[in-house]
Amino acid sequence: MSNQGPLLELDGIVKRFGGVLALDGVSLTLERGTVLGLIGDNGAGKSTLIKVVSGAYQPDGGRIRFDGQQVRIVNPRYAKTIGIETVYQDLALVDTLDAAGNIFLGREIVRYGAGPVKVLNKHAMQRSARELLGRLGLELPSSGTEVGMLSGGQRQSVAISRALYTRPQLVILDEPTSALAVTEARKVLEMPRTLVAQGVAVILISHTLQDVLDVTDRIVVLRKGRKVADLDTGATDLEELVTYIVGSERTRGAGYA
Amino acid sequence: MPESDAPALERRRDWRELALGYGIYLVLALFVLVMALLSPNFLRPGNLLNIAVQASTVAVIAVGATMVILLAEIDLSVGSVAALSGAVTAGVLKFAVGGAAGGVVGLLVAIAAGLAVGTVLGAINGVLTVRGGIPSFIVTLGMLSIARGLTLLYTGGRPIFALGPDFSVLAYGRLATVPVPIVILVTLYVLAALFLHTTQLGRYIYAAGTNRRAVALAGINVDRLKLGVFALAGALAGLGGVLLTSRLDSAQPTAAAGWELDVIAAVVLGGTSLYGGRGSVVKTLVGAIILQLISNGLNLLNVQAYWQQITKGGVILLALLLERSLRRARGGESL
Amino acid sequence: MVLERTRRWRFASRGRAWRWPLALVAALVLGGAVAQSGFTVGLSLSTLNNPFFVDVRDGAQQEAQLLGIKLVVTDAQNDLNKQISDIEDLIQQGVNVLLVNATDSAGVVPAVKQANAAGIPVFAIDRAIDTSSGANVVAQIASDNVFGGKLQARRLAQVLGGSGNVVELEGIPGASAAIDRKSGFESELKTVAPGITILADQPAGFDQAQGLDVMQNILQAQQGKIDAVVAANDSMAVGALQAIQQAGATRPNGQPIVVIGFDAIDQALAQIRAGTMDATVAQQPKLMGRLGVDAAYMLSLDSLIFSTLGNGQFMPVEVQLLTKDNLP
Numbered sequence: 001m002s003n004q005g006p007l008l009e010l011d012g013i014v015k016r017f018g019g020v021l022a023l024d025g026v027s028l029t030l031e032r033g034t035v036l037g038l039i040g041d042n043g044a045g046k047s048t049l050i051k052v053v054s055g056a057y058q059p060d061g062g063r064i065r066f067d068g069q070q071v072r073i074v075n076p077r078y079a080k081t082i083g084i085e086t087v088y089q090d091l092a093l094v095d096t097l098d099a100a101g102n103i104f105l106g107r108e109i110v111r112y113g114a115g116p117v118k119v120l121n122k123h124a125m126q127r128s129a130r131e132l133l134g135r136l137g138l139e140l141p142s143s144g145t146e147v148g149m150l151s152g153g154q155r156q157s158v159a160i161s162r163a164l165y166t167r168p169q170l171v172i173l174d175e176p177t178s179a180l181a182v183t184e185a186r187k188v189l190e191m192p193r194t195l196v197a198q199g200v201a202v203i204l205i206s207h208t209l210q211d212v213l214d215v216t217d218r219i220v221v222l223r224k225g226r227k228v229a230d231l232d233t234g235a236t237d238l239e240e241l242v243t244y245i246v247g248s249e250r251t252r253g254a255g256y257a
Numbered sequence: 258m259p260e261s262d263a264p265a266l267e268r269r270r271d272w273r274e275l276a277l278g279y280g281i282y283l284v285l286a287l288f289v290l291v292m293a294l295l296s297p298n299f300l301r302p303g304n305l306l307n308i309a310v311q312a313s314t315v316a317v318i319a320v321g322a323t324m325v326i327l328l329a330e331i332d333l334s335v336g337s338v339a340a341l342s343g344a345v346t347a348g349v350l351k352f353a354v355g356g357a358a359g360g361v362v363g364l365l366v367a368i369a370a371g372l373a374v375g376t377v378l379g380a381i382n383g384v385l386t387v388r389g390g391i392p393s394f395i396v397t398l399g400m401l402s403i404a405r406g407l408t409l410l411y412t413g414g415r416p417i418f419a420l421g422p423d424f425s426v427l428a429y430g431r432l433a434t435v436p437v438p439i440v441i442l443v444t445l446y447v448l449a450a451l452f453l454h455t456t457q458l459g460r461y462i463y464a465a466g467t468n469r470r471a472v473a474l475a476g477i478n479v480d481r482l483k484l485g486v487f488a489l490a491g492a493l494a495g496l497g498g499v500l501l502t503s504r505l506d507s508a509q510p511t512a513a514a515g516w517e518l519d520v521i522a523a524v525v526l527g528g529t530s531l532y533g534g535r536g537s538v539v540k541t542l543v544g545a546i547i548l549q550l551i552s553n554g555l556n557l558l559n560v561q562a563y564w565q566q567i568t569k570g571g572v573i574l575l576a577l578l579l580e581r582s583l584r585r586a587r588g589g590e591s592l
Numbered sequence: 593m594v595l596e597r598t599r600r601w602r603f604a605s606r607g608r609a610w611r612w613p614l615a616l617v618a619a620l621v622l623g624g625a626v627a628q629s630g631f632t633v634g635l636s637l638s639t640l641n642n643p644f645f646v647d648v649r650d651g652a653q654q655e656a657q658l659l660g661i662k663l664v665v666t667d668a669q670n671d672l673n674k675q676i677s678d679i680e681d682l683i684q685q686g687v688n689v690l691l692v693n694a695t696d697s698a699g700v701v702p703a704v705k706q707a708n709a710a711g712i713p714v715f716a717i718d719r720a721i722d723t724s725s726g727a728n729v730v731a732q733i734a735s736d737n738v739f740g741g742k743l744q745a746r747r748l749a750q751v752l753g754g755s756g757n758v759v760e761l762e763g764i765p766g767a768s769a770a771i772d773r774k775s776g777f778e779s780e781l782k783t784v785a786p787g788i789t790i791l792a793d794q795p796a797g798f799d800q801a802q803g804l805d806v807m808q809n810i811l812q813a814q815q816g817k818i819d820a821v822v823a824a825n826d827s828m829a830v831g832a833l834q835a836i837q838q839a840g841a842t843r844p845n846g847q848p849i850v851v852i853g854f855d856a857i858d859q860a861l862a863q864i865r866a867g868t869m870d871a872t873v874a875q876q877p878k879l880m881g882r883l884g885v886d887a888a889y890m891l892s893l894d895s896l897i898f899s900t901l902g903n904g905q906f907m908p909v910e911v912q913l914l915t916k917d918n919l920p
Contacts, residue, residue: 108457402669
């Protein structure tokens with residue numbers, strides 16, 4: 001690990017879908033141990049940009065440097081191996097598996113195997129899952145309980161634990177509070193700070209601008225596939241963000257979020 | 258849900274699992290009881306053994322079908338694929354490896370050829386579904402027709418028969434005192450249950466059937482998984498076809514016609530969800546046995562032909578209703 | 593209804609069957625002109641998914657070759673819609689006569705009417721075409737299934753000596769061949785051997801696997817009481833025979849259970865030759881195909897040759913009982 005310089009640098013990222021230019025030369029920099037807010041209206045390109053970083057999409061142009069190396073993030077699995085984890089808006093949990101099953105999905109602990117057939121070590125996975133959640137100050141829902149039967153907050157914990165299991169350097173939180181009740185949302189918003197305390201950098205995507213102002217260090221605003229602002233959170237306010245999002249002076253003063 | 262509810266939740270889960278686990282067995286027990294009361298011949302060991310052997314061909318195919326349905330896909334081509342595999346095995350046995358003169362090696366070559374045909378057709382189903390982006394319902398409907406056509410072409414529309422006594426061992430031989438088809442059946446179901454419940458790939462099958470996207474995002478190649486499962490389902494359909502051919506000592510061009518419905522009925526009776534992600538292969542076996550038990554009962558009681566169709570459909574629906582209501586009564590359908 | 597039809601069929605059979613060879617000779621003598629004029633017969637088959645219809649096709653092809661006629665064969669794969677388009681295609685190709693083996697008696701009528709409108713004579717092969725709604729069919733050329741059932745009953749009475757217990761395996765419930773064979777067998781059995789009891793009467797879908805399963809089950813229910821099995825086709829008979837051999841079942845008197853089938857498929861003939869199966873009734877699908885082509889050919893020579901028959905009149909194709917003594 002080279003511990004100098006920014007963790008993630010995007011340089012002129014372009015992504016087209018047929019004739020539509022979804023990302024038009026977006027550049028941004030994420031410093032180690034910080035929280036970056038990524039905001040913008042629907043269709044501004046937030047999700048597309050995140051999918052490029054998490055390996056779900058391949059960019060049509062531009063360069064990505066991660067941890068000092070130029071990288072091509074060819075798929076989500078590769079993103080994980082270099083230390084980028086994503087917690088999706090819908091959490092991407094498998095409802096019929098239990099918490100440990102979800103945390104270890106795709107990287108199960110196995111006892112032994114012959115070719116592609118590998119026998120699971122369910123016990124070891126339970127134990128590790130419990131330890132992991134404990135480190136984050138969370139309780140493991142009882143083993144064997146399908147996550148489909150858990151509350152929204154518990155599901156969120158499972159999804160974040162899963163992201164943290166590999167000790168990533170970057171965690172992307174995609175609309176983490178959109179499906180939660182207010183009290184649970186408060187709890188989840190403590191998460192970026194908890195993560196930063198463990199030395200992880202965070203990209204937070206949210207529609208709730210006040211949340212973004214509360215928990216981030218920097219804020220990048222996208223509009224129609226372009227970066228229109230890159231701000232120090234301490235030096236901006238709700239009104240300015242709204243102006244950048246909407247892209248018109250006339251709306252200055254109108255509330256957003 | 259507050260954390261303090263966790264023990265209560267656990268208790269409820271145990272109830273639910275118990276009910277989910279045993280509903281179908283209660284239905285089976287009930288059927289056995291009713292049949293034993295209606296027909297004095299039903300509980301004869303010979304009759305029970307017959308039922309198991311008769312169910313074995315459909316049950317073998319239903320192992321693959323269970324996995325396909327767990328992935329929220331469907332395979333309608335199994336009957337035709339079984340027919341083609343059986344025909345190829347019979348054809349190779351009779352015309353290529355020199356029939357009885359071919360010995361054990363010839364026999365194995367013929368069986369391998371049949372299984373290979375099933376595997377290839379299954380793999381084609383898989384490729385068209387995952388790469389072609391065509392719903393498996395349509396792909397396998399097409400394959401149903403293609404494989405049947407190929408069977409007719411290969412056999413010239415006529416049965417291939419008199420395959421020799423060695424080949425009959427598969428269907429009529431005994432290991433110690435247990436009929437070979439039952440040995441094959443039990444081995445297969447034990448392996449399938451172990452595979453689904455204790456291995457990584459088995460877990461991925463359930464997971465991908467529940468939330469395909471989540472599994473793909475976890476870095477698992479769902480397309481390859483599906484392709485593999487379709488190929489395996491094809492291979493097992495092939496095995497079913499080989500067993501049927503051995504049992505009949507002939508490959509009929511119309512063999513196993515309509516079996517896809519029996520197979521799916523067995524899987525659904527066993528409680529596997531057609532939406533994927535939930536189900537158990539062992540209960541598929543119980544489903545297949547219940548289906549065979551119905552046919553057996555109708556024969557024992559000498560029910561008139563037209564009434565058989567009505568009764569059969571009615572009893573399948575009744576069994577499903579019974580299984581569902583047992584589930585609900587004993588643990589709540591909270592899903 | 594069935595009885596009435598049976599009587600008509602028998603009558604027709606006696607009245608006309610002998611004419612076939614004579615007519616053919618006449619046809620061959622007069623033939624050359626037709627062959628050169630590009631005379632074409634269309635044969636629309638319901639399916640080739642069955643050895644029987646493969647034989648019908650083979651017979652028709654052999655005869656067409658012999659007569660120097662062009663024969664176009666289509667296979668509807670048991671799909672009515674496909675058959676209708678097959679027939680439309682044949683009409684478009686300008687065939688002179690159509691032989692239609694209907695997938696469905698009533699369903700095929702619209703296509704037959706199109707042929708009628710185009711002035712193309714239609715013969716029904718094996719399966720009747722419904723003429724009640726105005727379709728014009730020169731003749732229905734089919735096996736006499738009811739008579740075949742009767743032949744089974746007579747053979748059974750002869751072998752069992754007038755008394756005993758028989759298991760009856762029916763075909764696909766509702767199929768006309770299943771109904772006719774069953775009614776012929778049961779009515780004749782009552783007449784010739786009232787002492788024979790039908791112990792069990794179960795459907796097995798004209799299918800060997802079902803025949804095997806069903807017979808295994810019946811053997812459990814009727815252990816040691818069965819003297820004979822009469823099946824509505826050979827596939828079921830062969831399946832039943834396997835069940836009997838596996839169970840080692842015999843007649844109450846210790847002799848082998850008598851098995852009688854229908855259709856004379858190779859599998860059954862091999863069993864009869866080996867002495868394990870008693871008899872079968874031979875339909876003559878090749879003859880049926882041949883006669884279909886002959887009829888078309890004769891019609892082309894003399895358009896009035898069938899005019900003494902009513903619309904859709906039955907022209908029976910002989911069936912015969914085959915035992916070890918008269919195997920082909």
